[in-house]
Amino acid sequence: MKEYKTITSVKGPLIFLERVKNIGYGEFVKITLSDGSIKRGQVLETSENKVVVQIFEGTRNIDKNAYVKFYGDVLKFPVSYDMLGRVFSGSGDPLDGGPKVVPEARLDINGLPINPYKRSPPQEFIQTGVSAIDGMNSLIRGQKLPIFSGSGLPHNELALQIARQATVLDCTESFVVIFVAMGITEEEAKYFISDFEKTGALERGIVFLNLASDPSIERIIVPRIALTTAEFFAFNYNMHVLVIMTDMTNYCEALREIGSAREEVPGRRGYPGYMYTDLASIYERAGKIEGKNGSVTQVPILTMPGDDITHPIPDLSGYITEGQIIVSRDLQRKGIYPPIDVLPSLSRLMSKGIGKGKTREDHKSVSDQLYAAYAEGKDLRGIVSIVGKESLSKSDKLFLDFADDFEKNYIAQKSNENREIQTTLDIGWRILSKLPEEKLLRVSDELIEKYIGSFRDAQNKAY
Amino acid sequence: MTSGVINLGSKGTVYRVSGPVVVATNVDAKINELVRVGNKGLFGEVIEIDHDKTIIQVYEDTSLLKPGDEVITTGMPLSVELGPGLLGSIYDGVQRPLPKLSEQMGEFIKRGAEVPGIDREKKWEFFPLKKKGNRINLGESIGYVNENEHTKHFIMSPPNIQGEIIDIVEQGKYTAEDILCRLDNGTVIKMYQRWPVKVPRPFKDKMIPNAPLVTGKRIMDVLFPLAKGGTAAIPGPFGSGKTVIQQQLAKWSDTKVVVYIGCGERGNEMIDVLTEFPKLVDPVTGSPLMDRTVLIANTSNMPVAAREASIYTGITIAEYYRDMGYDVALMADSTSRWAEAMREISSRLEEMPGEEGYPAYLSSRLSSFYERAGIVVTLGGKIGSVTIIGAVSPPGGDFSEPVVQNTLRITKTFWALDSNLSQKRHFPSINWLESYSLYYDSLKEWFESKISIDWDRTRTEAMKILQKEAELQEIVQLVGADALPSDQQFILDVARMLREIFLQQDSYHEVDEFHSLKRQFSLLNAIIRFSRLGNNAIKSGIEIDKLLKLESRAELSKVRYRKDFERKIGLINETMSKEFKALLGE
Ligand SMILES: Nc1ncnc2c1ncn2[C@@H]1O[C@H](COP(=O)(O)OP(=O)(O)OP(=O)(O)O)[C@@H](O)[C@H]1O
Numbered sequence A: 001m002k003e004y005k006t007i008t009s010v011k012g013p014l015i016f017l018e019r020v021k022n023i024g025y026g027e028f029v030k031i032t033l034s035d036g037s038i039k040r041g042q043v044l045e046t047s048e049n050k051v052v053v054q055i056f057e058g059t060r061n062i063d064k065n066a067y068v069k070f071y072g073d074v075l076k077f078p079v080s081y082d083m084l085g086r087v088f089s090g091s092g093d094p095l096d097g098g099p100k101v102v103p104e105a106r107l108d109i110n111g112l113p114i115n116p117y118k119r120s121p122p123q124e125f126i127q128t129g130v131s132a133i134d135g136m137n138s139l140i141r142g143q144k145l146p147i148f149s150g151s152g153l154p155h156n157e158l159a160l161q162i163a164r165q166a167t168v169l170d171c172t173e174s175f176v177v178i179f180v181a182m183g184i185t186e187e188e189a190k191y192f193i194s195d196f197e198k199t200g201a202l203e204r205g206i207v208f209l210n211l212a213s214d215p216s217i218e219r220i221i222v223p224r225i226a227l228t229t230a231e232f233f234a235f236n237y238n239m240h241v242l243v244i245m246t247d248m249t250n251y252c253e254a255l256r257e258i259g260s261a262r263e264e265v266p267g268r269r270g271y272p273g274y275m276y277t278d279l280a281s282i283y284e285r286a287g288k289i290e291g292k293n294g295s296v297t298q299v300p301i302l303t304m305p306g307d308d309i310t311h312p313i314p315d316l317s318g319y320i321t322e323g324q325i326i327v328s329r330d331l332q333r334k335g336i337y338p339p340i341d342v343l344p345s346l347s348r349l350m351s352k353g354i355g356k357g358k359t360r361e362d363h364k365s366v367s368d369q370l371y372a373a374y375a376e377g378k379d380l381r382g383i384v385s386i387v388g389k390e391s392l393s394k395s396d397k398l399f400l401d402f403a404d405d406f407e408k409n410y411i412a413q414k415s416n417e418n419r420e421i422q423t424t425l426d427i428g429w430r431i432l433s434k435l436p437e438e439k440l441l442r443v444s445d446e447l448i449e450k451y452i453g454s455f456r457d458a459q460n461k462a463y
Numbered sequence B: 001m002t003s004g005v006i007n008l009g010s011k012g013t014v015y016r017v018s019g020p021v022v023v024a025t026n027v028d029a030k031i032n033e034l035v036r037v038g039n040k041g042l043f044g045e046v047i048e049i050d051h052d053k054t055i056i057q058v059y060e061d062t063s064l065l066k067p068g069d070e071v072i073t074t075g076m077p078l079s080v081e082l083g084p085g086l087l088g089s090i091y092d093g094v095q096r097p098l099p100k101l102s103e104q105m106g107e108f109i110k111r112g113a114e115v116p117g118i119d120r121e122k123k124w125e126f127f128p129l130k131k132k133g134n135r136i137n138l139g140e141s142i143g144y145v146n147e148n149e150h151t152k153h154f155i156m157s158p159p160n161i162q163g164e165i166i167d168i169v170e171q172g173k174y175t176a177e178d179i180l181c182r183l184d185n186g187t188v189i190k191m192y193q194r195w196p197v198k199v200p201r202p203f204k205d206k207m208i209p210n211a212p213l214v215t216g217k218r219i220m221d222v223l224f225p226l227a228k229g230g231t232a233a234i235p236g237p238f239g240s241g242k243t244v245i246q247q248q249l250a251k252w253s254d255t256k257v258v259v260y261i262g263c264g265e266r267g268n269e270m271i272d273v274l275t276e277f278p279k280l281v282d283p284v285t286g287s288p289l290m291d292r293t294v295l296i297a298n299t300s301n302m303p304v305a306a307r308e309a310s311i312y313t314g315i316t317i318a319e320y321y322r323d324m325g326y327d328v329a330l331m332a333d334s335t336s337r338w339a340e341a342m343r344e345i346s347s348r349l350e351e352m353p354g355e356e357g358y359p360a361y362l363s364s365r366l367s368s369f370y371e372r373a374g375i376v377v378t379l380g381g382k383i384g385s386v387t388i389i390g391a392v393s394p395p396g397g398d399f400s401e402p403v404v405q406n407t408l409r410i411t412k413t414f415w416a417l418d419s420n421l422s423q424k425r426h427f428p429s430i431n432w433l434e435s436y437s438l439y440y441d442s443l444k445e446w447f448e449s450k451i452s453i454d455w456d457r458t459r460t461e462a463m464k465i466l467q468k469e470a471e472l473q474e475i476v477q478l479v480g481a482d483a484l485p486s487d488q489q490f491i492l493d494v495a496r497m498l499r500e501i502f503l504q505q506d507s508y509h510e511v512d513e514f515h516s517l518k519r520q521f522s523l524l525n526a527i528i529r530f531s532r533l534g535n536n537a538i539k540s541g542i543e544i545d546k547l548l549k550l551e552s553r554a555e556l557s558k559v560r561y562r563k564d565f566e567r568k569i570g571l572i573n574e575t576m577s578k579e580f581k582a583l584l585g586e
């Protein structure tokens, strides 16, 4: 350990030191202020005569008289099984009045990259009970599937519903839910925690809170602490961990803040050029490892600034994650919950986890067909708004109605409604059955016979 | 640097560390020389020399590296090892075999491991092709080993070694380190050789590409074909299908060897290839696809500098198999991550940024990479090719950004992915109006002589219909389809058939995912035939609704999934003839 009192400048979240000796890149640092308070940080750059340190708690009140202690090691986070059921701050201190955690291990918060050769392919379907996800964009154990939303939209409600309802078919183990808040309001945080408490999810959950009023640079470490914890539970205790992180946009803002304090050449719209790599070091910490039973599944939430999906934050995230669930303002205005726009949504791992023996043989076909038909219906809405409904052919009118039907009966459901995958698939067939059969090109004749046929029989019986 | 004497193992000192960039003093090394940094011996490469400072990019995580740490030179440039055993391997960006790394350190990648790219213990049966007293020219084969059932791996003299054989071993089992052959000038040839990754392997002559790389994908082979030895770019926003296309090409392209580089992308995608390819069978040779594949996996969470190296590692391996006289296809997913790695390193060096922060040399790096594609006469006198297919991931899906633009300046086939199509689940989501192939004209003859004399005519007609559809759509947006005259409505219908039956292709359907050129042509031909007959019928006053209800039209829509495609398409054509006769006979 080395201690210096050689701060030369303080800028934004950074401090600069001179006359230091052989400080390691990435070293963990503690700063003691003149009033005795302590802040923590990490070395961002080191050379023989100059060191740059980012301060997690922000640089407020730091002056040239502060003592800076270098630990000769990277930041390690103490983890333990006893963390279950607890609420922690963004730097991992207990917030729930409970005792300090007695560590079983201290782990580097940056983790290590999983050797791609040792990954095992995610393939178990997670039933979230939400049709728009299960039926159209299935979540798979070990996947990273973010929710792209906008401010004021019900992404939190959706995330909670997923956390409450997520199960793996034919599997008794439930998820450990790790909830990570980055810069969200106190009210939002309360909303989450009280729901966790009410539903008993907290017993099998861990919460890390960095609120809007907390230091922004701490947001750089919260997700890393949380994922370190997640990996510990997944790979040491063979548990299935679902990590919900909100709001990644605030994380990226903190990243930008550091970049500009370092006077780096900014990339697109002022965000650092290395933001892709940085986000990847978070998102890639999802997955499964060969020979281990546990898994880390991530559902990060981000609000798209200006609802713009081409904004660097959603854009770079989409390039790393395995799909995205898009929450749409249009559907929200129509009063549809969950307002998930399935067309631009995507689950890249879906095909690995569905089908015969996993969900049902018709899953892929029916979802492809719903996609195609809904896309067609939505295109027609555009035309109708210009030339009127009269000019549509009979079959086009059916597609137009289908789009409404799909939104109202398939997408829409209650926030406490937990639909079985079979129910979801059946609703799909029911609404498809109103379209002319010869237009159903994505489903085989056998499936049409089996599912629409049986559905018709049932209908006939009912009357 | 001192008077050209290689100073092996000289020591310098770390001066500054910023992420993957390390500045050191007193390092006696050349540009591109490999060095070991710090007490873990991290791998790095000298990328700049500035007065007394040497700038090194480090291929591993630099945490806790500090000023004062040692830098040791190796006297060698960053190189790959080339020899039997490459096929079926999975390497990281600097050619460390990932399975070996996991044996040494478990599921996670730790630092400082040194594992050679070519196994030193494994014995291969060597068959000599030359005798004592023979002269060996640069790059000539002295013998071969059977790398697997279907691949003769020629053991070539390195491109800078020639001479007269004074001694060569007999047929038998040897390891990579055994000396197989001694030349009169004192040089020796082993089963493997080293080659610096940033130097293109030399050849005798570059030829003009004249045969298509058959992919089995209708929109690619028919509309926008790629030539063997050519270059293609696949730009597209996230989720538009770049990786699926690359993986499909890795599966189905008619090449001898595939080098697949996962450059800064997802770990799960690599394991996908790794679990699937050993189970899939090469349609030509009947052996597992993995047997012809070399995987380079430097995922997005692995060190950035090694990501930069992965592209060079891959292309050098590709050139090596080309030199044996083979056709090689190289997929790079994604070249944007490679460009970003350059940008990151460059910005740490505080270089003057060019467009969007990319270094000014972006364009020249990209072109020198794609320049390494080509069909060539090798030094050893064989003909081999390297085809490069690069994915590009433009921010916001905006094709006007520097990486796409610089790539388009060099590559000759352009498969433009379109998120409007992928969102409708139209796959492959290649936009048929924007894409192009500059190879088509020189390949036309090949298609006409090998597949059908009507190839070009049919293709042109299809393109015209798609073009026309786009024009008509604009009118439809204003007045609705019903307002169009019936011949134009019919064009819309045929265009729709082309899109849904021909251009769309299901990558997850065992029959549809690969169509031979003959199949592709007969499917297109049947649609175009329907179009011609339909046009005639409309001219004779037949109502369009009647055409839409024809059985042959309905059957066409699902024929691409049929195992008995050839039989079925014949039947459909017959039905079509009968139906139109009946219509006109009414
Ligand atoms: N040919 C295809 N057939 C069926 N589905 C496809 C096809 N191509 C793409 N998809 C679907 O689209 C998803 C995204 O494709 P892919 O991963 O290739 O996108 P990408 O362009 O590589 O995205 P990124 O830039 O983020 O890596 C796939 O997971 C799959 O669901």
Ligand SMILES: [Mg+2]
Pocket: B242, B243, B244, B265, B333
């Ligand atoms: Mg991809």
